[in-house]
Amino acid sequence: MSKLLNNVCSELQRLPGVGRRTALRLAMHILRMDVEMADSLSSSIARFRHDIRYCQSCNNLSDEALCPICSDSRRDRSVICIVEQVGDLLSIENTGQYHGLYHVLGGVISPMQGIGPSDLKIDLLCDKLLTGEVKEVIIAISTSVEGETTMFYLMSRLKAFPDVRVTTIARGVGFGDELEYVDELTITHALLNRRPL
Amino acid sequence: MSKLLNNVCSELQRLPGVGRRTALRLAMHILRMDVEMADSLSSSIARFRHDIRYCQSCNNLSDEALCPICSDSRRDRSVICIVEQVGDLLSIENTGQYHGLYHVLGGVISPMQGIGPSDLKIDLLCDKLLTGEVKEVIIAISTSVEGETTMFYLMSRLKAFPDVRVTTIARGVGFGDELEYVDELTITHALLNRRPL
Numbered sequence: 001m002s003k004l005l006n007n008v009c010s011e012l013q014r015l016p017g018v019g020r021r022t023a024l025r026l027a028m029h030i031l032r033m034d035v036e037m038a039d040s041l042s043s044s045i046a047r048f049r050h051d052i053r054y055c056q057s058c059n060n061l062s063d064e065a066l067c068p069i070c071s072d073s074r075r076d077r078s079v080i081c082i083v084e085q086v087g088d089l090l091s092i093e094n095t096g097q098y099h100g101l102y103h104v105l106g107g108v109i110s111p112m113q114g115i116g117p118s119d120l121k122i123d124l125l126c127d128k129l130l131t132g133e134v135k136e137v138i139i140a141i142s143t144s145v146e147g148e149t150t151m152f153y154l155m156s157r158l159k160a161f162p163d164v165r166v167t168t169i170a171r172g173v174g175f176g177d178e179l180e181y182v183d184e185l186t187i188t189h190a191l192l193n194r195r196p197l
Numbered sequence: 198m199s200k201l202l203n204n205v206c207s208e209l210q211r212l213p214g215v216g217r218r219t220a221l222r223l224a225m226h227i228l229r230m231d232v233e234m235a236d237s238l239s240s241s242i243a244r245f246r247h248d249i250r251y252c253q254s255c256n257n258l259s260d261e262a263l264c265p266i267c268s269d270s271r272r273d274r275s276v277i278c279i280v281e282q283v284g285d286l287l288s289i290e291n292t293g294q295y296h297g298l299y300h301v302l303g304g305v306i307s308p309m310q311g312i313g314p315s316d317l318k319i320d321l322l323c324d325k326l327l328t329g330e331v332k333e334v335i336i337a338i339s340t341s342v343e344g345e346t347t348m349f350y351l352m353s354r355l356k357a358f359p360d361v362r363v364t365t366i367a368r369g370v371g372f373g374d375e376l377e378y379v380d381e382l383t384i385t386h387a388l389l390n391r392r393p394l
Contacts, residue, residue, distance in 0.1 A: 027245065042246075044201075049230065
């Protein structure tokens, strides 16, 4: 096997979900690309890894010291939505319905993976709350065991700010979900939190 | 969204099977990589696209003018196995059971995709057969409509070399395949070509 092909396949296999076969398929696709396109793919990876920064205020990925959201004067600075990771932030942004700020924890407390509270950007969050500008904190963390642990820890830290309202996103049966396939906990929760029509 | 992140996601989405979500997941993975590892991934892509060549003899991917197989003096030069693409060659090589040479067509005849006989490396194959060194040609092309068309065309070209034995790989029920789920054509073929035990 060609060394160049072998090399690119090994490198591609470091990516999640990419095995030997997929790596080969990707390599063959790269081969059919224009040289400029392949160069552009290659350089975008290197530039992303080298130049990306974390927003000093919310820990979102950013090109500058402050991310586009934190530096946008039209955003409502009285609400902060706490998410685990950048992907969650992007999902909420895609709805176009949230106009406050975010705070990206960068993970959840997970003793199994050696992630403790000090590994998350919780101090950075508390610093922002100290200014008194924030009126509400929305917790949008997943309901896994690690997520719940993180939520309890966050609640204990947020007690230091009694003027800040703490909320969490609604849990229930999703739009388009078929009741038949929804888990019992979600259905129980959706029943208990039923709303008048 | 950060421009660097947006850029790398757009570039990754050019790869087959990579949508917006997967691109984001890959980008997050690249972010967690060491800088050296990300650089190595990035440069392997560019080097592969720039420096890869096609073997002058068999059209396999190669770092040199001749691929490692064609330049290996231990390979049996009297047999040539014809395959559609490099991936097929690698699958056969992985068995460790074939010691002859290969010839990579680079595709199959497909009027739908505008691929005619002249787009495949068939002349290159005939040139090799002219030397009289080759005693057998094994056709290992897929049994799709395009594959069959290619096979018929190949047969007509190979008639010019009556001393060359033309064979094709055996078709039948694969090891581990459950008969229940094997298609009728394969089962019919496997029955007609049954062997004494």
